[in-house]
Amino acid sequence: MKRTSYKKYRTIHLPKVIVDNLLLKLHLGFADFDYNLEVFFSIINEVITKSSIYNKQNEKYLYQFIPLDSRFLKTKYGNSYSNYIRFLVNQGIIWNDNYYAGKTTYYYLHHIDYYIENTNKLNILYNINKEILHSPYCFQKGITITYLNTINNKKIDHQKNRIYNDWYQIKILIDLKNKSYLTSSYEKDSVFINNAPKHIKKMGSHFRKYFKLHHEEALRFIENQYRTNIAFTLTDNDSNRINQKYTSRLSSVLAIHNGKINKTLKFSKNKANNRIDTNLTFLASELRQFIVGYEDMVYLDLKNSQPVMLNIVLKEHYKDVNTALRLEIEDYCKHTTQGVWYERLQELYGKTRDECKDIWMCIAYSKNENYLQEKNIFKKCYPGINAIIEYYKKKNHADFSVKLTKIESSIFIDGICRELVNQGIIPFTVHDAVIVPKKDKEKTLEIMRAVLKKHLGVAPVISEE
Template identity: 50%
Template sequence: MTKYTKYRSFLLPKEIVEVLFLTAHHIPLQDNKQSEIIVGLSIINDILSKSNQKHNSEDYPYHFNPMYSKYLQLKYGNYYNTYIEWLIIHNIIWKDFYYGGKSTYFYFQSNENYLSKINFLCKENEIPVESIGEIIDTYCLRDSIKISLISHAIKEINYIQKNRIFNKWYRIKVPITKTNKKFLTKDYEQDSTYINNAPKHIKKMGSHYRKGLKIQYEEAIEHSENRYLKELSEAKNSKEEVSAFKRYSSRISSINAIHNGSLNKTLRFKRNDTNKRLDTNLTNMASDLRPFIVGYENMSYLDLSNSQPVLFNILLQSYRKNASEALLNEIDNYFIITTSGKWYEWLQGLYGLNRNECKEIWMKIAYSKNHHNPEVKQIFKKGFPLIYGIIEEIKKEKHEDFAVELQKIESKIFIDEICKELVNHGIIPYTMHDGLLVPKEHKEKTLEIMQTILKEKLGVIPLIKVE
């Protein structure tokens, strides 16, 4: 009887993969218990696939991902540091310095740096660039890896030859073995355990999500390629070009994770331990990819307008007791503006900027360290000096605390109350933190449930957008 081999698939940028294989050929990792290639591919995939979850954490043009040593040890074993250091020493990835109880951040290099590294390694080993495939094939045979180079055609690419276009990817299939299973499928199996032990309504949502979520693959890829092309043509400098690639590769990674996600063990569905949000592939996917979800044309999307500013009202209620008249007036004024869905319009009037710029300003006010962006915050203080003082106090010890508190409130309302009530009515939604995707025939009932529960929490029905 022929034994069936299971595989874990990756879709990774061509330049990074070639640097990994060429480095293994040039200076292989000595006495490694796992293949340096397989561990390297897994770590590179972690950085690529998870970096878009941290896009508000750090203004950096390249992909990055924070990883604690405990996480790395659990995933890759006691030998993990040897693999990490090998990747760092040879400039496949790089890391910042551990500080203040924070996890270490691991980063990609720029694509230009990877190209330079490829040329250097080829020269050092007297390998013609066109022969890189032979090196890759050697290591793939060693580790029974299946690999193919793919490139989606970009229309009108000749019009922007002044830009270097990075749009080639390796599709890589790694055989799952007893020794590498722990890090190739660990996340998916942990999610399975969570779903099986979750409250009844979340268990139903998890099962529905894994069975039903599919994406129009080719159409989504073409959309991402065309958007990348447009952003490159509009880029004013190299930094904007690099950022365009980061957004593009995040989209490709998101699409690939959903495509055959159950078979490939890349669908994510788990409650976040810190902010209690339900993290899935959809919650971190770019919103412009949402229409490519299979069946989207028969779905409605409902979300709470100005969600985080609105939910801040729940926190502010605890400050009403013994508050001064001035603070009460501010809280009342803030309540009216946010619950009517006019928060960003109010910021536009204050700053004289467009809506997207004002969204970024709110992020700086609410989520950056107190001493960061002082000019922006001074302007905000003119409108809400006492409320800003409350925000500043909450962020005094850890600047993340304000965001986490709002996210906990959001999660409790949407996951523990709204979604539970929906499932009780036979409506199983896809969640995107403060938004819900449901079949169109359930749009009105979903809106009714959202309005009822939000009114209980806020005292009024806030603006809910329906698409």
């Protein structure tokens, strides 16, 4: 009997308006090279799915964007990558910022109306039958494009309230040629998990097996959130921000749904800062409620995490400093480990807690010569600590952030999580927080406090969700 080979597929989800615009331009013969359609889909998917990583801390951006280094693109798509990028940029599917020597180029998506308006213009100019374009597609061998079912498909009457919820589900047959870019990230993560230390290996296997979302409830939430937010927009820029927020959240939810089958679950170590990056670490905080089993879990978070990590750096200076700086460090340690650092900044600046969070970001993570007005207030109260922060940012302002993040990763991943796994508690992680079963809460708190006290000299405040 002839043996039947099992065919594997990769599913990608993309907004209909972008795909329609791309397919129309390919149909009109605008590409001047032999192309594989799935490469276009893969590059656009990179921008959509990974933009949430860069935009997670600040969702005020007008556009979705990511940096794409030419070396990365060449490794993933081969020497012909430049033809695909050139076409996508020249044809307005994506756009890029100005190129600076030695700097990675950032690639952006346009806002929703751009694609719709551009497609409509081409339809009119080339007398395209819209009925054909609006039917599901079946293209070159191994690629099937169908509509993605969404939860809320109510008709939206007002133009400005048009939701970005028409998406395509693109099913691509995996072969030897496209495997390198359709499944390479997942396979690379598999190699990392299999060769990682025992506790990380268990965490990776546990994540892939058990991390799931209540899919339909999550979709309903983000679509209702979109409709609520879009109703209060006053400008096009506001609408664009709401659209990109919706798109990022929808793509993150879709990546988790059937993520093991679709090769879209992420579990890897970030080489730059040693953090463990997963779909969970990229997920918006209000979507955590839809994790399957979350009602029986507890989220334990180190308050003021990055400010707390600075105490470990300051300890290196404590023994050899004058009395004034010792008092500064002791005051700083008290406020950060007690979880009231931003309240302390409120006293100094007379601003809201959220505003003081932004001010701390300016103090700690911006170039030394930037935001001088905000920094001068901090400098007057903590001149010695300010000098230490500036010292670590002298060559490259990003070095300080990386230093703190590496300390955090060492404590949480190699300290807290290692001990948790040794005690039979396998957590989900969100950098400076762990998610564990409620039955293991007290044991987890005990371990967290013990490990943190070992490094800090005092047990800091851990908040609970």
